[in-house]
Amino acid sequence: xxxxxxxxxxxxxxxxxxxxxxxxxxxxxxxxxxxxxxxxxxxxxxxxxxxxxxxxxxxxxxxxxxxxxxxxxxxxxxxxxxxxxxxxxxxxxxxxxxxxxxxxxxxxxxxxxxxxxxxxxxxxxxxxxxxxxxxxxxxxxxxxxxxxxxxxxxxxxxxxxxxxxxxxxxxxxxxxxxxxxxxxxxxxxxxxxxxxxxxxxxxxxx
Numbered sequence: 001x002x003x004x005x006x007x008x009x010x011x012x013x014x015x016x017x018x019x020x021x022x023x024x025x026x027x028x029x030x031x032x033x034x035x036x037x038x039x040x041x042x043x044x045x046x047x048x049x050x051x052x053x054x055x056x057x058x059x060x061x062x063x064x065x066x067x068x069x070x071x072x073x074x075x076x077x078x079x080x081x082x083x084x085x086x087x088x089x090x091x092x093x094x095x096x097x098x099x100x101x102x103x104x105x106x107x108x109x110x111x112x113x114x115x116x117x118x119x120x121x122x123x124x125x126x127x128x129x130x131x132x133x134x135x136x137x138x139x140x141x142x143x144x145x146x147x148x149x150x151x152x153x154x155x156x157x158x159x160x161x162x163x164x165x166x167x168x169x170x171x172x173x174x175x176x177x178x179x180x181x182x183x184x185x186x187x188x189x190x191x192x193x194x195x196x197x198x199x200x201x202x203x204x205x206x
Contacts, residue, residue, distance in 0.1 A: 009117035009178040011124070016191075017041035017075065019088065022108040022130060030129070032110045035192060036087075040078030042151065044113055046126075046172075047072045049159075070159040071171050073111060073128060080136060080152040088133045088154070106132040110194065111156060122178035125187070127194035129170060131156040 017038045024031040049070035055063035086093035090104045108130050115124040133156045140150045160169040173194040177187055189196035 009119050009122050011115045012118045013116045014041050014044045014113060015116065016112070016114040017044075017077075018112045019084075019109045020112070022110055025108065025130060030195070032193065035110075035112060036084070038077065038080070038084055041075065041113065042078060043074075043076035044115070045074040045076075046128075047074075048171075068160065068171060070157065071128065073131065073156045073158065075154045075156070077152045077154065078149075080154060085136065089135060106134075108132060109156075112191070112194075114191075117178055119178075122176070125175045125177070125190050127173045127190075128156070128158050129173065129194060131158040133157075 018035045019038065020035040021033040022030070023033050048068050049072065050066050051069045052064075052066040054061050054065075080088075082096075082098050083093055085091070086098050088106065088109060090106045091101070092099040092104075109132070111128045111131055113126055115126070117123060133154055136152060136154045138152070141148045158171050160171050175182060175187065175190050182190075186196055
């Protein structure tokens, strides 16, 4: 045990992937709708977008700065359902039929996933706040001697400048329950809302 009840744990899985509509993202607040779970998550690859700069003087580096400007989330899935595909990418879906039209654009979504720890008890809970997905390819392979399953991959881009309310430039909110510091009630509330201090999702500008 470390300070504040922290424990050393290691990542072993990914689960409970989901997304929610960004219903409000203004100077006055940020609010999401109900989270919808996507089953069959396989892989998560989260990469930060970084702006960096170096200042040279007298033949050497005198200053070196890097800042997060956004993030890219690549998601591997068993299969992305047609209804979810349309909701995420901004296509029309009605009566079980999808229309993929030129000019369709992806709406802003908040994304959530969990990474369990090897102790079977603790988990990292991650919210990405304002993301738009890129059109996702659909691939399939002919069945041959062995069965080869086709899977889906989705890429979602998050920009710091999209966050307009009080916590401007926030890209990600993360909780690691192995670190301690949060009550069980806060841990549970964070699963439904990145700002659990207001369980309806509105965030007061600061």
